Amino acid sequence: MIYNIKKIYKRRIIMIFQPHRYSRTKILFYNYINILSKVDILILLDIYPANELNIFNINSYDLYSKIKKNKKNIIFYIKNINFIKEIFLNILKDNDIIIFQGAGTINNILLNFFNETL
Template sequence: SPEVIQRALKNFSGVSRRFEEVLNIENKLSKITYIDDYGHHPNEIKATLEAARVSWPDRKIILIFQPHRFSRTRDLFTDFVSVLSTVDILVLLDIYPAGEAPLTGINSEKLSQEVCNKSDCNSLYLADIKLIKKVLPNLMSNNDLIISQGAGDISKYTEKLKSIIQDVSNDQRY
């Protein structure tokens, strides 16, 4: 019945890790939003970035991206470079192998270098995500939109990223 459908839609909270708002801070010190997304194909990344720009047109976008599979990165390398070079700041993590063996010459460091060649070198390769605690605060400023994206194990770090963002946004020197 229409009533059942309306009730279901009213209670629908969305799909986990699909443009999911993890954190939204608006206080006298800062205005920062953190989104997590499962997208791992260049078209999905492009759609996420387009939605972000429509939703927050005045925000600087920091994308923390973990490529998924060596074969996908190889096969869509040019497409990845094209879409990743459009963000304000890119933090590129190592490729999540998803059971694949590494492929010679296909890695995130090379991808980061190619993004730098295409843009104003807005890309930073991070060999170990644990370094994000030192790196992210130096990249952040007021009015940022931070997006973590990928289908690998990047989702294990959502709470850690949230904590880092909260700490930085509460810093009086920020």
């Protein structure tokens, strides 16, 4: 999907990503690294647990660390979602494509983002 968006629109992609569930993050860990490394700017949020216990001892910082090693994109790991607006004010350019991806509280972030920026 990311490759197709870049190919069609030829614009910079900013993604806000919230992984869903510890078990899913564990299973898809290397797939996430592969795909998320293709985004120009990634804002990575903590995993939304959906009432799941972290028996896998995994977190979003693990993803951040692996993606950061690729050095192909700009990546932010955000524990406090209040910093998203500040990051956007510093990085957003005309014609950027913004993708909100994930499940859980990211819907609230999306709604707050549009309510404040429109």
